[in-house]
Amino acid sequence: MYELTEEKRKALTEFLGECWHDPIRRTFFEDGCYNEYYECTKCGVGAEGFSYTITTTLNRTFTTGNDMVALKEKLLETGKWHSFLISCINEWEEKNKYIDLEILEFTEWLLTPQRFAWLTSEFLKGEA
Ligand SMILES: [Zn+2]
Numbered sequence: 669m670y671e672l673t674e675e676k677r678k679a680l681t682e683f684l685g686e687c688w689h690d691p692i693r694r695t696f697f698e699d700g701c702y703n704e705y706y707e708c709t710k711c712g713v714g715a716e717g718f719s720y721t722i723t724t725t726l727n728r729t730f731t732t733g734n735d736m737v738a739l740k741e742k743l744l745e746t747g748k749w750h751s752f753l754i755s756c757i758n759e760w761e762e763k764n765k766y767i768d769l770e771i772l773e774f775t776e777w778l779l780t781p782q783r784f785a786w787l788t789s790e791f792l793k794g795e796a
């Protein structure tokens with residue numbers, strides 16, 4: 669549940685108006701040996717790393733507080749905040765219909781970076 673697939677992370681990144689980096693391996697010769705790094709084919713941003721982690725290294729994971737705040741700011745900026753919150757309340761009530769939780773707990777439930785990102789992704793998908 670609330671799994672952030674690469675497809676979801678890519679869509680959320682594009683919602684933020686940022687590049688979903690598509691890294692390509694580059695090598696260079698320095699101090700007598702070959703070194704490698706990865707460079708985005710779209711915007712040119714680069715990073716060192718390993719091929720199997722570089723996409724995660726370069727792109728947002730949407731599992732951090734900073735990512736969550738970026739999504740919240742974008743939802744506000746695009747005028748989608750209120751309908752997003754309503755969709756979250758609906759999701760929360762659906763998941764908790766047999767549990768007597770106070771509505772105040774909703775905020776704690778909502779403000780979990782990965783869940784927040786997943787909910788934003790589902791909300792945007794429902795809008796499309
Ligand atoms: Zn890029």
